[in-house]
Amino acid sequence: xxxxxxxxxxxxxxxxxxxxxxxxxxxxxxxxxxxxxxxxxxxxxxxxxxxxxxxxxxxxxxxxxxxxxxxxxxxxxxxxxxxxxxxxxxxxxxxxxxxxxxxxxxxxxxxxxxxxxxxxxxxxxxxxxxxxxxxxxxxxxxxxxxxxxxxxxxxxxxxxxxxxxxxxxxxxxxxxxxxxxxxxxxxxxxxxxxxxxxxxxxxxx
Amino acid sequence: xxxxxxxxxxxxxxxxxxxxxxxxxxxxxxxxxxxxxxxxxxxxxxxxxxxxxxxxxxxxxxxxxxxxxxxxxxxxxxxxxxxxxxxxxxxxxxxxxxxxxxxxxxxxxxxxxxxxxxxxxxxxxxxxxxxxxxxxxxxxxxxxxxxxxxxxxxxxxxxxxxxxxxxxxxxxxxxxxxxxxxxxxxxxxxxxxxxxxxxxxxxxxxxxxxxxxxxxxxxxxxxxxxxxxxxxxxxxxxxxxxxxxxxxxxxxxxxxxxxxxxxxxxxxxxxxxxxxxxxxxxxxxxxxxxxxxxxxxxxxxxxxxxxxxxxxxxxxxxxxxxxxxxxxxxxxxxxxxxxxxxxxxxxxxxxx
Numbered sequence: 001x002x003x004x005x006x007x008x009x010x011x012x013x014x015x016x017x018x019x020x021x022x023x024x025x026x027x028x029x030x031x032x033x034x035x036x037x038x039x040x041x042x043x044x045x046x047x048x049x050x051x052x053x054x055x056x057x058x059x060x061x062x063x064x065x066x067x068x069x070x071x072x073x074x075x076x077x078x079x080x081x082x083x084x085x086x087x088x089x090x091x092x093x094x095x096x097x098x099x100x101x102x103x104x105x106x107x108x109x110x111x112x113x114x115x116x117x118x119x120x121x122x123x124x125x126x127x128x129x130x131x132x133x134x135x136x137x138x139x140x141x142x143x144x145x146x147x148x149x150x151x152x153x154x155x156x157x158x159x160x161x162x163x164x165x166x167x168x169x170x171x172x173x174x175x176x177x178x179x180x181x182x183x184x185x186x187x188x189x190x191x192x193x194x195x196x197x198x199x200x201x202x203x204x205x
Numbered sequence: 206x207x208x209x210x211x212x213x214x215x216x217x218x219x220x221x222x223x224x225x226x227x228x229x230x231x232x233x234x235x236x237x238x239x240x241x242x243x244x245x246x247x248x249x250x251x252x253x254x255x256x257x258x259x260x261x262x263x264x265x266x267x268x269x270x271x272x273x274x275x276x277x278x279x280x281x282x283x284x285x286x287x288x289x290x291x292x293x294x295x296x297x298x299x300x301x302x303x304x305x306x307x308x309x310x311x312x313x314x315x316x317x318x319x320x321x322x323x324x325x326x327x328x329x330x331x332x333x334x335x336x337x338x339x340x341x342x343x344x345x346x347x348x349x350x351x352x353x354x355x356x357x358x359x360x361x362x363x364x365x366x367x368x369x370x371x372x373x374x375x376x377x378x379x380x381x382x383x384x385x386x387x388x389x390x391x392x393x394x395x396x397x398x399x400x401x402x403x404x405x406x407x408x409x410x411x412x413x414x415x416x417x418x419x420x421x422x423x424x425x426x427x428x429x430x431x432x433x434x435x436x437x438x439x440x441x442x443x444x445x446x447x448x449x450x451x452x453x454x455x456x457x458x459x460x461x462x463x464x465x466x467x468x469x470x471x472x473x474x475x476x477x478x479x480x481x482x483x484x485x486x487x488x489x490x491x492x493x494x495x496x497x498x499x500x501x502x503x504x505x506x507x508x509x510x511x512x513x514x515x516x517x518x519x520x521x522x523x524x525x526x527x528x529x530x531x532x533x534x535x536x537x538x539x540x541x542x543x544x545x546x547x548x549x550x551x552x553x554x555x556x557x
Binding site: 085086087095096097098099100101104111114115118119120121122123124125126127128129130160 | 238240241242243244246247321343347348350351355356357358359360361362363364366367368369371372373375404427428429430431432433434
C-alpha cells in the first residue's frame with residue numbers, strides 16, 4: 001500500500017488511533033513520517049518526526065541495526081587485525097574464537113561487551129600459574145597498579161605479588177624480588193592513605 | 206561388546222542417600238594455552254607439532270605413566286571408543302595434524318593437545334564428585350605451569366581461544382538423570398527457569414542444548430572471570446543438589462497423583478528392551494531412563510542382576526558396537542546388534 005501523503009513510496013508505518021469511537025489508520029512511508037510537524041488532526045500536537053528520530057538514536061546507541069541505515073560507517077572498525085598473529089576481527093565475529101593471547105589486547109574494545117555478557121565479572125579472581133613468565137611481569141605489574149580501586153581486587157593483587165616475591169627469591173632472581181618488594185610497599189602505602197579503602201585510617205603525614 | 210573402562214563407568218558403592226541415584230557422573234575440564242604462541246585454530250601444523258613436543262616434554266618427569274598418542278596415527282576403533290566416552294570431542298580427529306592425546310593408564314586424566322586450545326586437561330568420576338576430581342587436576346596443572354609458560358594475565362586469567370571461557374578456564378559439569386521432571390511437565394522449561402538464576406547451563410548427552418536423550422541433563426558453569434575455582438565448583442555442586450532435590454520431590458508427587466505415568470514409561474520401556482530387534486542409541490537411552498525410574502520408585506521389581514547404568518550407557522553408543530577388528534558397521538547393523546545385546550541383558554537366562 002502506498003503512503004497516503006506522497007502517494008509515491010510504499011507505506012511502512014501504520015498508525016492506528018481510536019477517534020470518537022471510530023478506528024482511524026494512517027499509512028505513511030519513512031520519509032513523510034520523518035518530516036517534522038505533520039499537521040494532521042490525528043497527531044494532536046505530537047511530533048512524529050521527533051519521535052522517530054529519537055527512536056533511531058536509541059537503536060544506534062544500543063548497537064541494534066537502524067532500519068534504512070545499515071552498514072554506514074560500520075565497515076571500518078571491523079577491518080581490525082591483530083598485529084601479532086594476523087587474526088582478523090571479522091574471523092572472531094564468524095567463529096567466536098581469537099587467534100592468539102595478544103588478540104585480547106588487540107581487540108580489547110570489541111571484547112568488552114563479550115566478556116561482560118559471558119562472565120560474572122570482568123577480572124580474574126581464581127588461581128595463578130605457579131610462576132608468571134618473566135617478560136610478562138613488567139606489564140602485569142603496571143596493569144595491577146592501574147587497578148587500585150576495589151578492596152577485593154587489592155587483596156588479590158598484594159597476594160599475587162607476595163607469592164611471586166617468594167618465588168623469585170627461591171629462584172635467586174634478586175633484582176626482580178627487589179622490584180616486587182618496592183611495588184608491594186607502594187600499593188600498601190596507597191591503600192593506607194586512601195579515603196575509599198581505608199576511611200578510618202590515619203592519613204600519613 | 207567391546208568397552209572402555211573409563212572412570213565414570215566404574216560401579217559405585219550403593220549409598221543411602223536417594224539423591225545419589227540422580228547424579229550420573231561429574232567431569233572437569235581445564236583449558237590452558239602457551240604464552241606467545243598462536244591458538245591452534247590460527248596455527249600451522251608444524252607449530253602445533255612443536256606444542257605437542259613441548260607438552261610431552263613437560264610431562265616427562267611426572268609421576269604418572271602417560272601414554273602419548275599422535276592423533277594422526279590414532280587407532281580408529283580406540284578413537285571411536287574415546288569419543289563415545291566423551292573424552293574426545295567429535296571433531297578432534299577431523300583435522301588430526303599436530304594434535305595429540307596424553308592419557309593416564311586407566312584414562313583417569315586425559316589431556317588433549319591442540320583442540321580449541323593448546324591443552325585441555327580433563328577427568329571424570331561417577332556420581333557427584335567435583336570436589337574429588339579437582340585436586341589432582343589442580344596439582345597437574347601447577348606442575349605443567351612450572352614447566353611451560355602459560356598465556357596468563359592477572360586481569361584476564363588464563364587466556365583461552367574462546368573469550369567466554371577465559372579466567373579460571375574451568376568447566377565443571379554434572380550429569381543428572383531427571384525422568385521425574387520430564388514426566389511431570391514434559392518440557393525442559395522448568396529446568397531452564399531453575400538453572401538460569403543458579404548460573405548454570407544445561408546440555409544433553411551429545412552436547413545439544415535442546416535434546417536430552419535418556420533424560421540426562423548436564424549442568425555446567427558458564428564463564429570463569431570474577432569467580433575462583435572453588436566458588437565455581439561450589440556453585441555447580443549446589444545447583445546439582447538443588448535440582449536433584451527437585452527431582453525427588455517431583456517423583457514423590459507423581460507416585461501420589463499420577464503413578465500410571467511412571468508405570469507406563471517404565472514398563473513400556475522394559476518391554477521394548479526385552480523384545481525389540483532394532484534400536485537406536487537414543488531410544489535405548491530413553492528406555493534405560495524408564496526402567497531406572499520404575500526400579501527406583503518401586504514400580505518394577507528388582508532385576509536378577511544389578512545393572513551398572515553408566516556402563517550400559519557407554520556400551521550402547523555407536524562405536525562400542527563396531528566389530529572387534531575395528532571395522533565400522535552400518536547404522537542398521539548397529540541397531541540390530543544393540544537390540545540383540547539388550548535382549549540378552551533384559552531376558553536373563555533365556556537364549557536371545
